[in-house]
Amino acid sequence: MNTFGRIFRVSMLGESHGGCVGALLDGVPAGLALSAEDIIPDLARRKSGAKGTTARKEEDAPRIMSGVFDGMTTGAPVLILIDNKDVDSGRYLALKGTPRPGHADMAAWQKFGGFSDYRGGGHFSGRLTAALVCAGAVAKKMLAASGTSVEASVVEINGARDATGMDAEIEAAIKVGDSVGGIVECRAIGVPPGLGEPFFDSAESLLAHAALSIPAVKGIEFGAGFACSRMRGSACNDAILDASGHTATNNAGGINGGITNGNELVFRVAVKPTSSIAKEGKTVNLETGNRVPITVAGRHDACIALRVPVVLEAAAAIVLADLMLIEQKVPRVLGKEPDGGMRKKW
């Protein structure tokens, strides 16, 4: 449903053209210094503005509504909201009744019997990822206390793997009112061995679960991933170098048998091209049942993959923070005095 996690639990809310988007975080350890300033840099990274990203100006000022007192988390649930400001629903009215190809419009309409908020994709909008980034920023702070960090970047756009090629692909797509897909890679360092729970909550299962919640992500692979399927075992097996489990290669992507092995965690996701394009597509009018052409005029990203890295980091950090709480690698109270005593707040 809208909640994910076992101890550190993230619940999502909001709509693209409603009043706000947000995330409610449960299980955040007490004693973590937290303010909007911890979140803003990640929100800025997610922001539009670069070539290939939407012109919608998202003044994403996160508001921490609960769970923080005197600048520190209290152990109570943390609600973070971002108001929707630069909303322009007008042009979506034109789309009323004509679901956009490649979008959630049609499926949402079927699921919710016509009651879903169709403006800008409503709850299915990529706008929700701003809330995920907020949750991720908190998770990253939890991980940092244990020396763990995550970092993602775009490694491929429409097949191009270098900056010039990527740029050219985006440029070419923009010219014809089209969009392009890409691949984003995420790496986590300082991940302790032993994270992941058999049978179902393998580290790969949970990371995939979270990553595939991100709109536009259509695939995920760990380590060598799909390339493994074209390897022999002798090439794919990572030679073990020492009793700490370090390996010579990392085809496993840091996970064996669903459990982290202490090596770098590596995975990649496939991001499809933005569905909303100026180029004409084909759909039906839901009232008449007639097939009609469709052109999505709004302000859209030509390459949504450009905005995915910080979102994918958030997904990864959320999973790792929860697994570390389960495995007791992150304590439930941070910020203890050096002598181990409780902070003398009272």
Add this chain to the structure above:
Amino acid sequence: MNTFGRIFRVSMLGESHGGCVGALLDGVPAGLALSAEDIIPDLARRKSGAKGTTARKEEDAPRIMSGVFDGMTTGAPVLILIDNKDVDSGRYLALKGTPRPGHADMAAWQKFGGFSDYRGGGHFSGRLTAALVCAGAVAKKMLAASGTSVEASVVEINGARDATGMDAEIEAAIKVGDSVGGIVECRAIGVPPGLGEPFFDSAESLLAHAALSIPAVKGIEFGAGFACSRMRGSACNDAILDASGHTATNNAGGINGGITNGNELVFRVAVKPTSSIAKEGKTVNLETGNRVPITVAGRHDACIALRVPVVLEAAAAIVLADLMLIEQKVPRVLGKEPDGGMRKKW
């Protein structure tokens, strides 16, 4: 952890060389005709015997221990056990203290402080998938009542896509004591639109979660998947043909915005080559810390991908059965009289 699902819930148990493996199923609708005969055909499909599969003879006779009365499910939890019979732990003693590269051995040892059952991978063994197949067989019967079915097959082995090529790849690997990976594709037909729950329990998230719990699976993609990342939006978007949501192409793999759209559900998983190979690999001796060569002599599959299809079907069926219960497309009591009345058992 070891349980997955919200209404239809599957819990896994057992070890490769312990007494049994099994699955405990909660939320099975009452009134479903169920016997071991419903499960045996799928277990037979999983079985070894073909070229490239292990010589271990798994006489997999599922025993239904609870939840069935007079041949019908009662609504109470269904426990299915498979005894381990042809167990040969002897040769694993030689491996004691030397974790096999590519296996869960090392990660499990680290996670569970040396207490994990190392014989044949213990709880991390592919043997557990026999239990998953049992759960899948029950899920398939639930789906069948609603006209939904799943079917998986091997579509690639070490890069080869036709039967001759696949065969040659396996043959060549066997000759040198090596193994090969492959790709398995799963399709589900008759999937109603509207399955999947925003934000986190997208149909893709749940299917990936379950599929990546299967040992040796290192990646998953939906519809065109990674190929989407090399498409333009105009090519990737599936044109909508009618008010039922049928599309001209199926690059989305039957899922938009995380919600099934009524088209065929299509996804593929990357299966790595079997880690246990006769060919020499490198590991460490955990007692001495010295690097040592390792050869895994046991009876192993040269191509574990060959046995994955029925397991992947099980994972998919489990997810779909649960989503259909949540969406109320499968009732909680099946087997009602034609007049809608309750069976006159009492």
Add this chain to the structure above:
Amino acid sequence: MNTFGRIFRVSMLGESHGGCVGALLDGVPAGLALSAEDIIPDLARRKSGAKGTTARKEEDAPRIMSGVFDGMTTGAPVLILIDNKDVDSGRYLALKGTPRPGHADMAAWQKFGGFSDYRGGGHFSGRLTAALVCAGAVAKKMLAASGTSVEASVVEINGARDATGMDAEIEAAIKVGDSVGGIVECRAIGVPPGLGEPFFDSAESLLAHAALSIPAVKGIEFGAGFACSRMRGSACNDAILDASGHTATNNAGGINGGITNGNELVFRVAVKPTSSIAKEGKTVNLETGNRVPITVAGRHDACIALRVPVVLEAAAAIVLADLMLIEQKVPRVLGKEPDGGMRKKW
């Protein structure tokens, strides 16, 4: 943690003297007409003002932040917030470092290492029940669509069971700066048989779980409850009258074997006297470790039980709404057209 439920899921947030309290509701069926007006009457019932309730004026204006579009639920999560307005934290500063006897202060301080928000009990305040009432109001609307309703009332105050006696008990306590406890009874009519899931999610287990989350509730009993323990079986067993399961008496309180039996649902909770009292109590100063007297000067309820009925109704309605979704007695889309078709919004 802060979330409860399986399909209809309620998450709580907020603090007594922070910016707001609130509830995030997942799994609300689409197509339910919902506005603040649906919630305000229940919030008014919870309000202070009567003799024996606090002078704190809680201008509880619920704001629906997400999940509603054009006055109807969309199927997306519904966030409801209530701003805290009449907050007077000043007098709590005097209590800093001296945990109030009978309160969560000490336990929260121990759990959260001194980081909990101590002002007015923070997240542990009875103020949170305003958010629960919001969730309950939504649940009641879901139940109403199926002809189910819940109703609670105070049946005992400090042992007195009639209005005059209750009034006298409160009056007498107020005079000496003390408080009194009471018993609140909840009844639900129109509850379909078959709600509750064996083994652990019995209807009694879930109702008790929710009810005992309400601050100040220290016990719960179903039907004849503790009186059953002083009965013989022949007196306690409810004679079955017909094939619909109606019974001559209702000592079971509408639940047998954890499953609702179609009769009226009846349970009672014990509410302890308000812990915050003007009368002097004994505590310690956490900094010095010295024992000190304590007098809680704030605006408090002399009889918190008076405000519990609508809160208990909320807890019951939340549980029943979830069980009815699980049992498919409430559909996932309400508000369908008479012909069963989907609303022609698009």
Add this chain to the structure above:
Amino acid sequence: MNTFGRIFRVSMLGESHGGCVGALLDGVPAGLALSAEDIIPDLARRKSGAKGTTARKEEDAPRIMSGVFDGMTTGAPVLILIDNKDVDSGRYLALKGTPRPGHADMAAWQKFGGFSDYRGGGHFSGRLTAALVCAGAVAKKMLAASGTSVEASVVEINGARDATGMDAEIEAAIKVGDSVGGIVECRAIGVPPGLGEPFFDSAESLLAHAALSIPAVKGIEFGAGFACSRMRGSACNDAILDASGHTATNNAGGINGGITNGNELVFRVAVKPTSSIAKEGKTVNLETGNRVPITVAGRHDACIALRVPVVLEAAAAIVLADLMLIEQKVPRVLGKEPDGGMRKKW
């Protein structure tokens, strides 16, 4: 559903007159010495034999089917089964179609559309509590490692509170083919402060949830419980004696604001009289709809409360073990070497 807990998770299975009952335990720390001998003493305490308990001889030999290797838990799921041996279903055939008053028969029949196993109550039988006792025995071992223990006893039978009176009540009931109820009290010592999670997973909520899953339990109260409702705040509030939170009295039963406060944990449950009695009751014939008298001839307990203590201990231990894992008071690997290193099994 049939699973309870967050980290330490217990799933129940089985039927009274099926092949077995059992419990599947997930999240058991690795490195716990465990054998059937650890469980048998508690099963013996639950056993029948004393005056007022059934003549059914339950040769309860627990079989540990998974999760234990070389006498130690491995961290994998632990399945414990107890075969049903002394089963006499014959006399239940006479009851076919006539639901026993006070039993789950009718509600189960309605819920599961006539497919429930009616023999001896099927999955709703008190027989299931043997499985709960197995789970409890494991939980107790986890708690013992942290110096925490639970102990329950019968404190009242049909209103009598001393041994002679209790005995007389049972004797009198047996003579007339009737049964009596009682009250069982549970105490836990060595419970660390800080257990319980706001808002919903208060220690009281979870203990009540588990306790009310036990068949025949109709109420629960913590500390002074219902007596609190007849107290003034000045009498009910427990004076705090020191900075560790010790209190002069324990009306709170060791829990404030849903969080354990370090004092003794105390709660009581109301156990109704056994529903199956020889004395004639009234029911209907489900096939004819006619009202018919009913006499339950089987071997039954005249006072089921006598067998509840060890079951209630199990419920309490299960909850506490889980809360201690969540709060990181029980590690995920026990049995470490004195130097903190991992056991040198490999």
